[in-house]
Amino acid sequence: MVEGVAQDFSRNCQGCHRADGLGACNAVPRARDFVGLFTRIPEGREYLMRVPGVVWAMLDDERLAAVLNWMLRTYSAEQLAPDFVPFTAEEVREARKRPLANVLEVRGRLILKMQQQGLLPPGEDGFASAKCGR
Amino acid sequence: MRGSRLLDRWVERASRGMAQRTSRRGLLARLGALVAGGALLPLLPVDRSGRINSARAQAFFENAQAEDPTACNYWRYCAMDGYLCTCCGGGLHTCPPGSDPAPTSWVGSCLNPADGQLYLIAYRDCCGKGVCGQCPCLSTEGEMPIYRPQLSNDIAWCFGARSMVYHCTAAALVGRA
Numbered sequence: 374m375v376e377g378v379a380q381d382f383s384r385n386c387q388g389c390h391r392a393d394g395l396g397a398c399n400a401v402p403r404a405r406d407f408v409g410l411f412t413r414i415p416e417g418r419e420y421l422m423r424v425p426g427v428v429w430a431m432l433d434d435e436r437l438a439a440v441l442n443w444m445l446r447t448y449s450a451e452q453l454a455p456d457f458v459p460f461t462a463e464e465v466r467e468a469r470k471r472p473l474a475n476v477l478e479v480r481g482r483l484i485l486k487m488q489q490q491g492l493l494p495p496g497e498d499g500f501a502s503a504k505c506g507r
Numbered sequence: 508m509r510g511s512r513l514l515d516r517w518v519e520r521a522s523r524g525m526a527q528r529t530s531r532r533g534l535l536a537r538l539g540a541l542v543a544g545g546a547l548l549p550l551l552p553v554d555r556s557g558r559i560n561s562a563r564a565q566a567f568f569e570n571a572q573a574e575d576p577t578a579c580n581y582w583r584y585c586a587m588d589g590y591l592c593t594c595c596g597g598g599l600h601t602c603p604p605g606s607d608p609a610p611t612s613w614v615g616s617c618l619n620p621a622d623g624q625l626y627l628i629a630y631r632d633c634c635g636k637g638v639c640g641q642c643p644c645l646s647t648e649g650e651m652p653i654y655r656p657q658l659s660n661d662i663a664w665c666f667g668a669r670s671m672v673y674h675c676t677a678a679a680l681v682g683r684a
Binding site (some may be wrong): 380383384387388389391392395396397398399400401429431503504505506 | 596607608609610611613614616627629634635657665666667668669681684
């Protein structure tokens, strides 16, 4: 049985991000072995709290912060910054008030930065390696 | 240009949905819905003790059965919206020949009358073949217009599939909710 934070994930996020965290090609970015990379660049932390799926999630700030932390640790612990500090309800509350209007543009900039820093191979953007239908 | 592609798909899907099948709502309604605070289904997960607040959700469960998966009141279809794959040559969790399951789904919590337990169900659209048209089962509880996509039904959930053409919807059992 799934309970607590995992249950919040399964009911709010899993449909698209999938239980295996692989997402869907060209539609839903993968979380597995990927999403933690955002904690390695300064703008990444805020980015994660301002993407549409997070902003509009039907969860309160506390549970949402818990889901974010759970996803990072569950799907991408290896990529997590060594000095990663877990998200708090307070910062999530503030960040959610400012949804990213141009999410893909911002994301593109962050991905490029990660590629330039050698965190990601060229061509890997979290969509290219997401799960595709057969 | 994934952004515009995604947008195109949404628009295509929305209009296709509305045009072809007036109200197929295979949305994540369920997805967020489940959890949503106002939709019936959504309340269920929160209300595991059997304190089901929504009259309509309760009505579904009162009429639910565990024998015939080709009927809309089969228990797994509590958050269904679409044509039943079981009526289209597929199964409860398999797509009919010629169509492929999308990697994405929306999720619902349904009460199984056979054992009184709540289960998490993944509703998965089968895509890549013209619309099946058999056994339409539309859940409209808590539905919102398209500008609230997490609670709107008029979106074919074929994200990540090879084709965005919607055929039918399967209801796979994920586990105990």
